[in-house]
Amino acid sequence: MDEFDVIHRYFAPLTRGDVASFGLTDDAAAIPSRAGFAHVITTDAIVQGVHFLEDETPANIAHRLCGSNLSDLAAMGAAPVGFTLAAAWKKGTDARFIEQFAAGLGEWVDAFKFPLLGGDTVVTTGPMTFSLTAIGEVEDGRALTRGGAKPGDTVYVTGTIGDGALGLRAAKGELPDLSKAHVSFLSERFRRPQPRVDAGRALVGRATACIDISDGLVQDLGHICSASGTALRIDARCVPLSDAARSAIDSDPVLIDTILTGGDDYELAFTAHGDLPAADVPLTAIGEVAAGSGGVTVTGFDGEPMTFAHGGFNHFTGT
Amino acid sequence: MDEFDVIHRYFAPLTRGDVASFGLTDDAAAIPSRAGFAHVITTDAIVQGVHFLEDETPANIAHRLCGSNLSDLAAMGAAPVGFTLAAAWKKGTDARFIEQFAAGLGEWVDAFKFPLLGGDTVVTTGPMTFSLTAIGEVEDGRALTRGGAKPGDTVYVTGTIGDGALGLRAAKGELPDLSKAHVSFLSERFRRPQPRVDAGRALVGRATACIDISDGLVQDLGHICSASGTALRIDARCVPLSDAARSAIDSDPVLIDTILTGGDDYELAFTAHGDLPAADVPLTAIGEVAAGSGGVTVTGFDGEPMTFAHGGFNHFTGT
Missing domain, CATH: 3.90.650.10 (PurM-like C-terminal domain)
Structure with missing residues (x-):
């Protein structure tokens, strides 16, 4: 099965016929703008063995990747519009894996009317790596940001x-x-x-x-x-x-x-x-x-200030 | 150097201060819509040893990745707006490599007023993998597609x-x-x-x-x-x-x-x-x-129909 078969069989259905996707047969998607709205864009990447367990199911890998990007849209107050996917499959990945991966994405496609709009599929000799770009929309100038907290809030x-x-x-x-x-x-x-x-x-x-x-x-x-x-x-x-x-x-x-x-x-x-x-x-x-x-x-629970050994996950070093 | 340092030092400058990027400090970018235009979105992925030579310079890797995405925008008739990047660096990649990679992107940022708007940076034990999502804009309903050729053209x-x-x-x-x-x-x-x-x-x-x-x-x-x-x-x-x-x-x-x-x-x-x-x-x-x-x-040159052994690059199998 080559790239085009994979796209046609497993990914094209995830467009759910959205015209913006051109059925994944063109060079890019074209998403009409809505007057008074901004498009919100976020990209996340995950690597096998770093961001998901080696033995995780393909449906869960995809579900979590897409869910975490939807979460970034949520944090901006944006409604989901659609997404693109870049998949680097491990050499020899079988069709069943890809089918189940697509099914994991499909749950979000249906839950939020969040069609696949484009992407790329390649092969790697290393750990599988996926990145997803989610597109949403929010009223122009009203995106929620991290920057507006005020004393007393x-x-x-x-x-x-x-x-x-x-x-x-x-x-x-x-x-x-x-x-x-x-x-x-x-x-x-x-x-x-x-x-x-x-x-x-x-x-x-x-x-x-x-x-x-x-x-x-x-x-x-x-x-x-x-x-x-x-x-x-x-x-x-x-x-x-x-x-x-x-x-x-x-x-x-x-x-x-x-x-x-x-x-x-x-x-x-x-x-x-x-x-x-x-x-x-x-x-x-x-x-x-x-x-x-x-x-x-x-x-803390004892009423005293807490100190932490570890301030959070460091995505760059993976520690 | 952790993820946040890398973003702050090498990638935040590629936003060129574009407000849509929130300086890469937020969950997503927010790109205002322009009345009468559609946003065009395309994603490409590249893997070391498959899509670029093992010894390619970081500036050329980045330049080519971004250039090929700009080419997809060009094929749709779209003007460049900005891009997001997902980078999976090989464990131990030094800061100099990342700096030069960013410089390769920077040439396009300047050539087309094409700012970095967001992305993700992670580490892999395998070959380096990069994916880039380019966003452009084209007059609504007028994107060039593959679908309009007519006999006589x-x-x-x-x-x-x-x-x-x-x-x-x-x-x-x-x-x-x-x-x-x-x-x-x-x-x-x-x-x-x-x-x-x-x-x-x-x-x-x-x-x-x-x-x-x-x-x-x-x-x-x-x-x-x-x-x-x-x-x-x-x-x-x-x-x-x-x-x-x-x-x-x-x-x-x-x-x-x-x-x-x-x-x-x-x-x-x-x-x-x-x-x-x-x-x-x-x-x-x-x-x-x-x-x-x-x-x-x-x-062909001899006036006879040509046949080809190989119909083109197969991105899925890498042959």
Whole structure:
């Protein structure tokens, strides 16, 4: 099967007939502009063995890659429009793998009317590498950014925090004290994160700053501090936890570090002042924005300031 | 040096201060829409040892990747707007390599006011892999496609054909009969292709179908046949050649196959009826569009139909 067969058989159906894609038969896609809107563009790359487990299923690899890009759109308050994919398959990858990979993307295509619009497929002798560019749209000049937090704003998060990082450890068998159900719940949260697209849209015009939690809550809040020129004070006792995460720290309290700095949650962290919009996910206040350049300070369960050995995932060195 | 340092030091300057990029400090870029225009999106991926020589300079790798994406924009008649980059560096890649890679991109950033708008940088244990997503804009509904060729149209190409594929062979030392100057000219054409952006813009509303020559002239014209539902008749004697390419086939006439099917020219092939626009590159008629499903037929130097052993580069199998 050559490149053209692969595209025709597995990827062209993911366009769902969207005319912007030209059926993947042209040099590029052409996405009509909508008056009063900006196109939001984000690109993420993942490498086998670094960003996903060697034995991860192709559907989960694709689902997570696409989900994390949708999460970046959500963080900007953008509605999904479509995406392009660059896939470097390992030499000898069979058609079944590619079919299941495409099926993993297909779940998002359907969930958000988020068609594939183009891309490239190549072969590598090394670990498989995928990159995805997501395109969204948001009202012109109203994209949520990391830069608008103001002293006096409240800091919120969507959903529950720490499930992604605990889920990676659970999937690797590193949390033996957890019940099977909790291991399964956390693994699923790591493997198939749910981007908060609807919440992001609802926050346009309401949040003063927003980011998605990919590197870790503390590190990502640090990005809001830097971009906004403010400090943030967080109370670990307010950070919303799943039952599984709570069970994990009951067994091993030091796991609160993993929860607060571990990354891969793909929840939104945002700052706002005044009423919150209705959302399809719980919004929980976890702290406040303060003046100054002190970065993120976290009060722990004992009421004392916490310090962290590890500030978050470093994508460049992979540590 | 971690991911954030790399982005701050080498990539943030490539935004040239474009506000759409948020200085690479946010989750995504936000590109304002222009009334009456569509955004054109294309993604290409390259792998070390497959799409570029192991010992290629970082500036040339980057220059060629970005140039080939600009060529896809040109083929759609789109003006460059900006790009995102996903880079998977080999573990241990030094800062100097990254700096020179960024410098290679910078040439296009300046040539076309084509700022970097976002991306991702990761590390791989395998061959380096890069993917670039180029964003352009074209008048709404007027993007050039492969699909509009009509019987009676003339087939044209920009510039000279075959220099890319001959250049790869020259760079590998496979064309020993060529003069040093010709080897150098052809290698440069392979390593640093010039996307025909201005010609593509000039062809909007004039060309009936258009494609850029990346897979090989014959194969890419075949894509126009498929998309347009026509046949094409090409005369090899009309295909414009550089002095270096002419010298190569003087030494070894079989190289005409390489010229016609070898790829990597990044010239435009297009069909048109009536007057041509002024362009900054020669436009040469090489054949005509015919009715029917016979694909591309090529008349050779001897006046007889040519057959080809190899229909073009297969990006999926890398053969």
